[in-house]
Amino acid sequence: MKETHFENIKTKESSLPERTAEQISKLIVEQHLTSEDKLPSEFELAELLHVGRGTIREGVKLLVARNVLEIRRGKGTYIAPNPGETPDPLGFAYYPDQFQLALDLAEIRAQTEPWVARMAAEHATTEDIRRLRESCAVVEQDILNERDHSQNDVLFHVAIAKCTQNMVVPKLIPIITYAVTLFVSLTESRLRMETLVGHREILEAIHDRDGQRAEKAMAQHIEYNRALLQEIVSKLKQEELSAPKKEDE
Amino acid sequence: MKETHFENIKTKESSLPERTAEQISKLIVEQHLTSEDKLPSEFELAELLHVGRGTIREGVKLLVARNVLEIRRGKGTYIAPNPGETPDPLGFAYYPDQFQLALDLAEIRAQTEPWVARMAAEHATTEDIRRLRESCAVVEQDILNERDHSQNDVLFHVAIAKCTQNMVVPKLIPIITYAVTLFVSLTESRLRMETLVGHREILEAIHDRDGQRAEKAMAQHIEYNRALLQEIVSKLKQEELSAPKKEDE
Numbered sequence: 001m002k003e004t005h006f007e008n009i010k011t012k013e014s015s016l017p018e019r020t021a022e023q024i025s026k027l028i029v030e031q032h033l034t035s036e037d038k039l040p041s042e043f044e045l046a047e048l049l050h051v052g053r054g055t056i057r058e059g060v061k062l063l064v065a066r067n068v069l070e071i072r073r074g075k076g077t078y079i080a081p082n083p084g085e086t087p088d089p090l091g092f093a094y095y096p097d098q099f100q101l102a103l104d105l106a107e108i109r110a111q112t113e114p115w116v117a118r119m120a121a122e123h124a125t126t127e128d129i130r131r132l133r134e135s136c137a138v139v140e141q142d143i144l145n146e147r148d149h150s151q152n153d154v155l156f157h158v159a160i161a162k163c164t165q166n167m168v169v170p171k172l173i174p175i176i177t178y179a180v181t182l183f184v185s186l187t188e189s190r191l192r193m194e195t196l197v198g199h200r201e202i203l204e205a206i207h208d209r210d211g212q213r214a215e216k217a218m219a220q221h222i223e224y225n226r227a228l229l230q231e232i233v234s235k236l237k238q239e240e241l242s243a244p245k246k247e248d249e
Numbered sequence: 250m251k252e253t254h255f256e257n258i259k260t261k262e263s264s265l266p267e268r269t270a271e272q273i274s275k276l277i278v279e280q281h282l283t284s285e286d287k288l289p290s291e292f293e294l295a296e297l298l299h300v301g302r303g304t305i306r307e308g309v310k311l312l313v314a315r316n317v318l319e320i321r322r323g324k325g326t327y328i329a330p331n332p333g334e335t336p337d338p339l340g341f342a343y344y345p346d347q348f349q350l351a352l353d354l355a356e357i358r359a360q361t362e363p364w365v366a367r368m369a370a371e372h373a374t375t376e377d378i379r380r381l382r383e384s385c386a387v388v389e390q391d392i393l394n395e396r397d398h399s400q401n402d403v404l405f406h407v408a409i410a411k412c413t414q415n416m417v418v419p420k421l422i423p424i425i426t427y428a429v430t431l432f433v434s435l436t437e438s439r440l441r442m443e444t445l446v447g448h449r450e451i452l453e454a455i456h457d458r459d460g461q462r463a464e465k466a467m468a469q470h471i472e473y474n475r476a477l478l479q480e481i482v483s484k485l486k487q488e489e490l491s492a493p494k495k496e497d498e
Contacts, residue, residue, distance in 0.1 A: 025342070025343075028343065029342055029343060032345055034345075061310065061314070062314045065310070065311045065314035065315055066314055066315065066335070067340075068340070068343070082340060083340050083343040084335075084337055084338075084339070084340020084341075084342065084343055085338075085339055085340045086315070086333075086335065086338065088333055089333075089334075089335065089338030089339060090333070090334055090338060090417070090420050091316075091317070091331060091332050091333020091334045092333075093274070093278055093333065094274075094277065094278060094317070094332040094333055095416070096281055096283075100416065101416065101417070104415045104416050104417045104418075105417055107415055108415065108417055108418065108421070111361075111364045112360070112361065115360045166353045166356055166357065167344070167349065167350065167353050168339070168350070168353045168354055168357055168425075169353075169357065171339050172357070172421075172424075175421075176417075
């Protein structure tokens with residue numbers, strides 16, 4: 001029975017570095033540390049949390065892996081700009097059926113982005129609209145120069161989401177537009193032209209603070225994308241069924 | 250110039266363990282490995298990726314931290330059940346204004362969950378509805394026994410999302426219901442009674458495959474929650490302004 005406490009620590013589901021990481025993350029939250037702030041030194045943390053410096057180092061590694069902390073070369077360990085945010089937060093890359101994933105995301109976009117556009121028109125500041133216009137121009141330049149516009153396209157939709165003044169909506173857009181980059185190389189010039197016209201129409205509706213028009217324009221834009229995606233996916237699925245599989249790399 | 254290649258590796262933005270992690274994750278995707286599958290041994294991976302076993306170990310640690318891999322005691326390293334999914338994927342815990350976060354999430358729920366309920370009614374299988382009924386009963390038992398029902402409440406909303414047959418919608422629900430657990434202790438018995446009645450109504454509408462009724466019932470349920478949340482947050486903000494801050498722990 002003497003060893004109960006020790007046993008408890010050893011058999012707890014999370015490891016000591018894991019619990020240390022939790023404590024450090026609690027510290028960040030409670031002390032309202034931001035990306036301006038350097039993490040206290042290993043020595044200070046070891047004192048504060050009553051664990052060894054090696055454990056602190058392991059805990060810090062976990063938080064770096066999770067994008068809560070970042071190591072700035074020659075400067076030390078800081079809080080990350082958007083702590084805890086990861087590039088693929090739902091692990092979409094590991095989904096076995098990427099075609100179905102793309103279609104399911106298109107369905108969510110069709111239900112979501114129209115109200116986002118309406119809310120954007122209702123709440124955008126003049127500065128928001130200036131940024132949106134810039135973002136729209138960047139996509140147009142990509143399209144007119146026949147460059148891949150997928151990343152800037154996502155940024156345009158994020159810029160719309162920022163107009164809502166809701167702090168979570170801009171974080172959801174990169175999730176639900178995940179598949180955009182997967183299929184953009186497969187889409188034809190007719191989509192690029194529609195994008196150009198569609199984006200302009202959405203932009204102007206938001207500029208005019210016309211919620212209904214923004215909602216309708218976005219609905220059309222997403223529906224067009226979705227129909228094309230459906231067509232492409234059907235074609236790809238058929239090819240996959242009829243042809244022997246080929247390696248891409 | 251002799252050292253160029255070496256320099257390249259050293260100065261690349263991501264570290265060697267980081268790139269190793271990327272390679273392992275690529276392997277998981279390409280070989281369609283699932284949670285049934287054990288990760289190849291350190292030795293095999295070292296051979297395959299042309300790096301040392303220490304580097305493999307570091308790369309694996311990164312993927313464990315990100316919930317792509319998991320270590321099963323006495324069994325070895327396996328692919329995680331939902332690789333890449335984390336409990337707080339958008340890092341909400343680090344947001345400085347948790348009150349505003351809760352309100353912003355309530356706004357998103359009000360725009361999202363009604364169409365989820367409609368789609369659930371349109372696509373639910375008999376088995377889905379059986380599970381939903383069970384989930385509803387669990388929340389009711391919590392409420393009737395005056396236990397905290399917040400976690401089971403989220404599971405009920407996830408069960409509705411599963412009825413849609415869209416694979417992403419059930420993943421979004423835990424994100425947008427994040428704040429539910431934050432405020433449930435502050436809500437009064439009138440919310441608990443409304444929850445009981447509201448959930449029943451949504452369940453029966455889905456059971457009857459009545460999309461419109463499900464949508465309306467969900468809209469009412471969320472709106473009720475949201476109004477109460479707004480009331481609570483206003484009160485808390487006022488208290489915070491008028492009282493000196495107190496420490497909770």
